[in-house]
Amino acid sequence: MADxxxxxxxxxxxxxxxxxxxxxxxxxxxxxxxxxxVRHLGLVSGNTIRAKHVGRDIMAGLKxxxxxxIRGYTELLTEARNEAIERMKTSAQQLGANxxxxxxxxxxxxxxxxxxxxxxxxxxxxxxxTAEVQDDA
Numbered sequence: 645m646a647d648x649x650x651x652x653x654x655x656x657x658x659x660x661x662x663x664x665x666x667x668x669x670x671x672x673x674x675x676x677x678x679x680x681x682v683r684h685l686g687l688v689s690g691n692t693i694r695a696k697h698v699g700r701d702i703m704a705g706l707k708x709x710x711x712x713x714i715r716g717y718t719e720l721l722t723e724a725r726n727e728a729i730e731r732m733k734t735s736a737q738q739l740g741a742n743x744x745x746x747x748x749x750x751x752x753x754x755x756x757x758x759x760x761x762x763x764x765x766x767x768x769x770x771x772x773x774t775a776e777v778q779d780d781a
Contacts, residue, residue, distance in 0.1 A: 668733055669743035669770060676743055679770040685739040689764040690731025694724045696757050721761065725749065728763040741767035 669676045696717065728749070736744045747765035754760050 667742060668737065670729070670733070670747060670765075671743065671745045672747045674746050676745065676770055678773055679743070680773055681743075681745070681768045682771050683769040685736070685741050685767040685769065687764060688732050688735040688739065688741070688744060688767045689762065690728045690733070690735060691760055691762040692724050692727045692731070693754055693758055693760045694720055696720065721751075721759075724759075724761040725763070728761045732763045732765060736765075736767040739767045741769060743768050743770045 669679070675681060729747075732744060732747075744765040744767055747763065750762045750764075752760050752762070
């Protein structure tokens, strides 16, 4: 999910995710609006490879004839995207990052009937912009 600032929202609550862990900001921009990057930690990535199954193939064949969304594959790719992003976030947290910027997603076929979903970005440490904090005070 993306907001109008170009940041990936990990949940419905806004720009960052908080699930009993330190807050992790995810952004497809090179920065997080309102924050300054104070340290670059390097490239982080996460991936998963998913294979389709016979039930989805039968439905896909029918949809190919009549047209329309193939919901089984949509769900498969949504699950794969979420898993790849979670793995990328875990990698960033292990480096001590509180944000991943410039996030990109890529897919590729690795064999007949299986596809890889790859998420990657730059792990960084960010802090709120001091100018904006002073303006709000």
